[in-house]
Amino acid sequence: MTTHSGKGAMVAALTALCMALPANAQSQADLITPVEDELTFVFIPKVIHPWYDVVREGGQFAVDELAESGIKIEMIWDQPPTADVADQNRRIETNIGRQPDGLAVACLDQATNSQLLREAKEAGVNVYTFNSFCDEEFPFVGQRDSYGDGYDLGEYLAEHLGGKGEIGILAGSLTATDHVERIKGFKDALKEHPEMKIVFEQPDNDVLEEAVTLTENALQAHPDIAGFFGSNASNPIGAARAVKNAGKTGEVAIVGMDDLPEAVDFVCDGTITALKAQRQWDIGYWAVRYMVAMNQNHTYPMDHNTGSRLITQDDCGE
């Protein structure tokens, strides 16, 4: 009896222990760190550019939204005046010393940026990358499939031109991976159309004026040129200005990236044939949200693909 009662007591005690274990173990909610102090997030884009103004708007929206739930954020934008790798790296280094709660970088140069972002992580800074993919080891929010954008625009242009004609490429910055990948995708798409020939390819370094000059030169050197591909947000505008000034609107097709207001105007007046627009507002919004998540010890995605959409004259009525 005693034995039974002892066994019973032991079973009861074990059962109680088993039932109590989940309650005594750390609750998953306890893994979350509350944010009490103001957070400082530094964004370092590739260059001062209107494209990033929209990213900033998205980020500011998230900041305002979070303020309503009691999370205060100071969002600092440290923007290099020109797309200069050394300048951007200097800013990354300096901002590591500031010890922000989040450092978001649009990589201008994968190799050297990655080295400094590694140092930022080692210094205990939460690192996020946005817009331009850097390395698998850093979380990224943006349009990862730059190759796909280039390929889609190549296909669209080929279809528009009936699969033939001379083509010019405005190559952007030779060290920016997203530009390089888009060009690769564009060229691969054209390979399917043997009667399309690339006769011109020059880097404009993401400078609009250079894109205008290059397009003017290309129009002179290749009077039969049928279309241009712009690998970034500036150069379709540059190409459009040059084509319009030359009185060739509608005769020379232009495809390119992003939806800056002037580019969209050129789509609507028929100078630009199609644009592939990234959702940069979303990039800013989620970058802020994810850096807050990092500070709260939440999980966050290593790769958030914000995608892109095609804009043509059909969208102008909207």
Add this chain to the structure above:
Amino acid sequence: MTNNIQASAANDRGNRGGKAILARFWKWEASGILVALIVLGLALSLATDNFMSSYNMSVVARQAAFVGLVALGQTLVLLVGGIDLSVGAAAGLSAIVGSIALTQWGIHPWLIIPFTMLFGFGLGALNGVFVAGLRLNPFIVTLATWEIFAGLTLVITKGYPIRPLGEAFTVFGQGELFGIPLPVLIFGLAAICLIWVLSQTRLGRNIFAVGGNRDAAILAGIRVKAIEFLAFGLAGMFAALAGILFASRMDAGQPSVGEGWLMGAITAAILGGTSLRGGQGSIVGTVLGALLLAVLANGTVLMNVSGFWQRVIVGAVVLVAVLVDLLRRKS
């Protein structure tokens, strides 16, 4: 009474001594920049939390070191009355060639820096041949070679970085000795060597003489062409040293290395009191100039100054420094 007179005389002597020291300091070409550097440093340490942190100090010193090394070479060229616009591109091309030598030609990591410096000397010597040998305008010659060097860098790399360079080599750019980054120590060592050469050797005196009055230097029997050739060669060599150290720092031979260094190098030298007409300047001034530029760039970021305004501020500081220099010369 006698004691009072003696005390008053001692005070006068003290005042005169103080004034003499001040006057001598004011005469020194880098006096303005030193004062500016101290004032700026104090202001930033009061205005920001992070400026004086050891991490930030090492960042500032390292940033000053790369541009500073290029500026040392530029100072030599300015001292002989020339100018070298190709230094930034020479740094980039040298860094790429050095990176290729390391990763593809199998040269030992410890020999890469001297190899690259030699290559850089060759690039600078090319400028020297045209400027000293053929008496062509240095501005035009180096403008042309700038384009050639920058173009060759892209031809070789097609825009892609050369990496990884390996730990045995990256130690030179990433390592520290007594808590001081190695590039900073190398910069300091290079500056000390040049200070010694310029102040203690005949070569140094000849460099000043050639820049001060080329015709008089020829009449004095100085081998002017050899001095000019050497100055351009050394400018290329220091640029190459900066480039390869930067590659080591970043673990990548990056095609865009050195793009922004030209303006910084010339500005640092001018801020430090080096005359664009040659024959006047100092290495200490150039070092202080490079430090001031690095502090300024660092400070504008820490103070959250908009990128639009940063260039305006740097330009304004240079203008003020030049005006102060003008006042100093007139006085």
